[in-house]
Amino acid sequence: MALDTGDTAWMIVATGLVMLMTPGLGFFEAGLIRFKNGLSAIMHTFSGLAILSTLWFIVGFTLVFGPTQGGIIGGLDHVFYNGVKIHEGFGVNVTIPGVTFATYQMMFAVITPLLISGAFAERIKYSAFFIFAIAWSLFIYFPVAHWIWGGGWLAQLGVWDFAGGIVIHTTAGMAALAAGLVFGRRKNFGPQIMVPHNLPLAVIGATMLWLGWFGFNAGSALGANALAVSAFGTTNTAAAAAGLSWMFFDLLRGRKPSVMGFCIGAVVGLVAITPAAGFVAIPQSIFIGVVAAIISNLAVYYKQKSKLDDTLDVFPCHGIGGMVGMLLTGVFATKAVNALGNDGWAYGNPTFFFTQLKAMGIAAGYSFAVSFAIFKFINFILPLRVSSKEEELGLDATQHNEKYLQGTLLVHSNGSGKVKVPGILEESEMMVEEEHH
Numbered sequence: 001m002a003l004d005t006g007d008t009a010w011m012i013v014a015t016g017l018v019m020l021m022t023p024g025l026g027f028f029e030a031g032l033i034r035f036k037n038g039l040s041a042i043m044h045t046f047s048g049l050a051i052l053s054t055l056w057f058i059v060g061f062t063l064v065f066g067p068t069q070g071g072i073i074g075g076l077d078h079v080f081y082n083g084v085k086i087h088e089g090f091g092v093n094v095t096i097p098g099v100t101f102a103t104y105q106m107m108f109a110v111i112t113p114l115l116i117s118g119a120f121a122e123r124i125k126y127s128a129f130f131i132f133a134i135a136w137s138l139f140i141y142f143p144v145a146h147w148i149w150g151g152g153w154l155a156q157l158g159v160w161d162f163a164g165g166i167v168i169h170t171t172a173g174m175a176a177l178a179a180g181l182v183f184g185r186r187k188n189f190g191p192q193i194m195v196p197h198n199l200p201l202a203v204i205g206a207t208m209l210w211l212g213w214f215g216f217n218a219g220s221a222l223g224a225n226a227l228a229v230s231a232f233g234t235t236n237t238a239a240a241a242a243g244l245s246w247m248f249f250d251l252l253r254g255r256k257p258s259v260m261g262f263c264i265g266a267v268v269g270l271v272a273i274t275p276a277a278g279f280v281a282i283p284q285s286i287f288i289g290v291v292a293a294i295i296s297n298l299a300v301y302y303k304q305k306s307k308l309d310d311t312l313d314v315f316p317c318h319g320i321g322g323m324v325g326m327l328l329t330g331v332f333a334t335k336a337v338n339a340l341g342n343d344g345w346a347y348g349n350p351t352f353f354f355t356q357l358k359a360m361g362i363a364a365g366y367s368f369a370v371s372f373a374i375f376k377f378i379n380f381i382l383p384l385r386v387s388s389k390e391e392e393l394g395l396d397a398t399q400h401n402e403k404y405l406q407g408t409l410l411v412h413s414n415g416s417g418k419v420k421v422p423g424i425l426e427e428s429e430m431m432v433e434e435e436h437h
Contacts, residue, residue: 011100016215020212021209023046027201038201040121045117056109056110061081086099113136115176119180119183120183123385128382135374139370141167158352165322166275199260214235217273235273241293242268275329276329278337279344291328331344
């Protein structure tokens with residue numbers, strides 16, 4: 001079959017949209033943490049784009065999509081994109097160039113480890129982050145992606161994960177749980193000081209994530225076709241329903257509707273619809289968004305009562321949200337939407353639900369155990385955490401020798417002088433210097 005220019009054009013756009021999610025994640029995280037650590041969050045995501053893109057080109061693609069070695073991992077046939085053509089398709093994706101397919105999949109491999117950065121934000125050494133991103137990809141993302149998307153053993157069992165409920169969100173969420181246990185709590189941990197420093201920046205990041213997610217889910221149809229249209233619709237509907245669900249659930253619990261809550265709810269909806277986007281109809285996507293938001297909201301509530309310090313709630317939002325979406329795929333999937341998929345429990349096939357449940361449990365347990373081991377190993381060869389003093393000063397200054405510069409503000413004071421507010425501010429504290437004429 002010849003390459004299709006329409007499919008190719010859409011997949012180039014989808015690749016750009018998924019890439020946009022990486023800086024969007026950086027802005028989202030930076031806005032939700034303290035002022036002195038905002039740049040470090042952006043550095044994790046932006047430099048992670050380069051680190052993980054390079055790793056994918058060298059060995060990641062072949063470990064995921066190379067000929068399966070006993071269903072466990074791909075072979076080394078396509079190291080450095082060997083045999084991946086620009087004028088021919090790859091595998092069953094024959095209407096788009098092989099390099100386009102590989103580059104699209106690269107963006108998934110990039111953002112997945114970076115999701116975990118929200119769990120250990122504000123206390124990790126950059127050198128430890130660098131090693132972690134590579135090790136986690138090699139030992140968790142590449143194998144699990146092969147198991148499901150590369151024709152591995154879970155795919156052979158009949159597991160379906162349209163865009164990453166297991167491969168991305170369950171694995172990242174369980175790694176976040178392991179991170180919280182290994183890293184421990186931040187210095188002076190408590191809600192009174194761990195407040196977001198820039199919610200508008202977080203909203204910009206959430207908006208970029210929502211936009212990019214259309215490439216994430218609709219692009220997973222791998223062509224400009226009816227399945228992509230359906231996935232586009234389910235993605236937007238689930239996000240909208242989840243954002244509203246989170247907000248109204250907060251109202252029922254006596255809270256005020258918040259910008260942060262709505263943004264988090266919308267992201268949870270995007271997470272939950274990810275495995276189901278190409279298998280369920282739009283009405284069912286509303287239910288998936290609503291249910292996932294309520295369950296994740298409760299998970300965040302109970303996590304806050306525990307001693308676990310998952311800085312940006314990666315486990316209760318991405319981990320739990322992805323698991324809910326994966327299980328509900330097993331309920332609401334229908335061949336009427338995707339003939340290549342399967343019917344779920346609601347359409348008379350409970351076996352599919354339990355297949356999804358088993359795969360989710362296996363991937364969750366594997367990711368948690370191996371992530372825990374990776375964190376412990378890195379901590380053995382070099383400290384994972386910055387020192388207490390460095391944490392107090394902030395990662396922007398101590399890891400990157402940088403700070404936000406807000407400019408100098410001059411305010412006249414009753415004609416007797418003026419108050420100078422220096423450009424570098426720490427949280428709500430402002431050093432004030434009077435200049436007299």
